[in-house]
Amino acid sequence: MNNEKIVRICIDDFAFKKRESYGTLMINIDNHQIVDILDSRELENVTEWLEKYPNIQVVSRDGSLTYNNAIAKTHPEAVQVSDRFHLLKNLTDYCKDFLMKYFSSKIIIETNSVKKVAFKEKGLQLPNCLLTLEAKMEKANKLLQDGLNKHQICQQLSLEFPLLNKLRKMTEYERVMYFKNSRQIKHEEKTAHKRLLIDEVIKLHNMGHSMCKIAKDLDISRHTVAKYLENDVDAARGTYGTKRKSILDPYLDKINALLYRGYTCNKIE
The missing domain is CATH 1.10.10 (Arc Repressor Mutant, subunit A)
Structure with a gap:
């Protein structure tokens, strides 16, 4: 295809292997055909790549600073717009964040959490059905070493047979990523x-x-x-993983236990 005929494009990144290697895809907006594929999303490579298309006037892209800078450098007069997917995604994310902050004073208690507290109160060991998937996998490995077959382990741990096989075939790194919420x-x-x-x-x-x-x-x-620009700047959020304090914290175990016994919120109050 003649590069000089390319006027309106959409560029976006894609993963050759998620979290490891990425490329960049260019699509002609006018006919929805793939124009070119670059095996990188680095600024220098993208900049050199875009220079091969001198007549670009409109570029639809995501929120990437790399793409923004590459387009501004090679085609300063081109109009940059956010693509529909990322507009809707950003809107959804902002609405979700707003609602989470708006309802932050409400306590959401999961059924399994309530049951765990009840077992803890009685000094009993958690049943297999309440274990996390990661804990089930650790237990499954031990049971395999003890001589149990996979079908017996799946029945005992309430695991699906295909899932057990899938997890065992993964590398240690792949399992860690899979267990992340x-x-x-x-x-x-x-x-x-x-x-x-x-x-x-x-x-x-x-x-x-x-x-x-x-x-x-x-x-x-x-x-x-x-x-x-400060020397000690850290990209990670300092409060991540810490639970926000609440006046109900000292009573949560008791509240969970009462809910498990069938008490309503009004009765607990």
Whole structure:
């Protein structure tokens, strides 16, 4: 295809192997055909790649700073727009975050948590059905060493046979990633994105850009730029993994036990 005919494109990254190697895909918006594929999403490679398409006027992309900077450098007059998927995703994420903060005073008690407290009160060992998947897998490995076959283990631990086989075929790293919950994964993704932003701020500062210009170019506040330039800046959120204190904390075990016995919220009050 003639590169000079490419005017409106959509670019996005994709994973060759998730969390390890990524590439960049270019699609012609006018005919929805794939234009080109790059085996990288690094700034220098993307910049060199985009220079091969001199007549680009409109680019649909995600929120990547790398793509933003590459497009601005190679096609400063081009219009950059967010693609529909990321617009809807961002809207959903913001709505979810707002609702989580709005309902932060409400206590959500899961059924399994209530049952665990009841077993703890009686000094009993947790039944296999209440164990986490990670704990079940540890127990399954021990039972295999004791001579039990997979069908017996699945029946004893309330595990599905295909899932047990799938987990045993995984590497240690793959199992660790599989056991992570969505909150952990989201935290790691946010931390990685923040680390990239910090690196970009430091890079621009070392190039002689003022804090005001950096803030404008990266669409962040000047206070954030100053914070990211501090020597002890850390991309990880300091409060991650810590539970917010509540006046009900001393009574949670008792509340869970009463709920397990059938008490309503009104009666507990």
